[in-house]
Amino acid sequence: MTKDMAEEGSFLEKDYYDPPPVAFIDLKELTKWRLYRAVIAEFVATLLFLYITVLTIIGYKSQLNKGSDSCGGVGVLGIAWAFGGMIFVLVYCTAGLSGGHINPAVTFGLFLARKVSLPRAILYMAAQCLGAICGVGLVKTFNKTYYNNYGGGANELADGYNKGTGLGAEIIGTFFLVYTVFSATDPKRNARDPHVPVLVPLPIGFAVFMVHLATIPITGTGINPARSFGAAVIYNKEKAWDDQWIFWVGPFIGAAIAAFYHQFILRAAAAKALGSFRSSSTHV
Template sequence: MASEFKKKMFWRAVVAEFFAMSLFIFISIGAALGFQFPVSENKTTTPVQDNVKVSLAFGVSIATMAQSVGHISGAHLNPAVTLGLLLSCQISILRAVMYIIAQCLGAVVATAILSGITSSLPDNTLGLNALAAGINSGQGLGIEIIATLQLVLCVLATTDRRRTDISGSAPLAIGLSVALGHLLAIDYTGCGINPARSFGSALIVGNFKDHWIFWVGPFLGGASAALIYDWILAPRSSDVTDRMKVWTSGQVEEYDLDADDSRVEMKPK
């Protein structure tokens, strides 16, 4: 773990998570806020936001950021995804902790900037996640678990280097999965499948009501996806104790990192 801490590649990856997360939050929540909604000229006076627009904004922005920094950090951009990859023994504990810190900081910075830009919007909650009327905490938790489970399952499946049948774009597939999660969860919880994104809004607005749901739900969903994929759908042949060594060594099972220490791209042994 100490050796990984000293590598420039490691810190480039942490910075990439912070930078990409900041852009992702700024673009996606900025699209969700919007000064021109409702549009009085078109008589769209309903206060309900366009769920398709918001879902696509989150999905496309994630796909764009994944394409931009995926070769540097893996483009987790979500603590639940990071947890899933940790439990799948693909990253070290140190990397997981630093990624989650960077993701949360990126979300806070982006939300703070948006707060200044959209300060004149009435009742601006900066995309704060909250339970819809009639939804209790247990129901909201279930929605978050399912929405996050399908996302992390998609990440694990599309980035599985044992597969030879994938010819499309992994970032696009993950982006569509994010959009799908939002289409499912927006009307129930505002969609909190990204704990860092939820944390940024809650911290800047100063409202942590039911905030635990947006950490526990995604973490349970991410953990469940890792266990289901690695133990039921696509079990690995290597010994569990050998795989767990990645938590301290930082070496990815079945692959070696490039020797020049410039990228996190992996090559088969």
């Protein structure tokens, strides 16, 4: 082997570890405590997420209603910070236990990318939705009058926007979030760019913050079916249920596009699989 060939071989050699795709259905996983510990972590994290964020929304609306100052309270900027900041904190707390999804759309995207199994994905989504219901339920329990008077933090399409606009906002917003999740957790990126240290929860929290700034005036910002579902269940008004499909269809489409874009365009998974198949065929 020549020197040039040796250098080329060392350059092409992987300097990172890519975990293999998980099994579509792993029955052994269902017998392990770490799965149920992760499910509990997702439940508690989503409960805390909804409790703090919905309370922030209601608090801002009540303060705004009491005075004539349109800038009173935390404002839209403060609400966006509440959502983004809570995601930052909760992903930091739960990443080592469950991966810190706290969002069925994130779980769905990771499932499509074969990062989580089907049973784990289903259990996560159920825990997230139940946690969201309990979180909003606590807000109503402790602040019933304010909760009923100021909309319960439910996602609804704002006046002046059609359903297509709302759906588009949810698709693009969720795409941005799930794409950020994939990028922040990509082992190849972390290995190749050590000079750009990434604290994983930080870009994810900022993605949530930025999307809220852009889409609060349109849909109140869903990008998380559990968040929208939990608020709708407890608030239980017709408008919230009429628009509910937007906050499921939009995020799931956005997550699917993000998974495809990252795995098959940026990481070229399809080309790698085809190349591996051709390589093995030539040796038969």
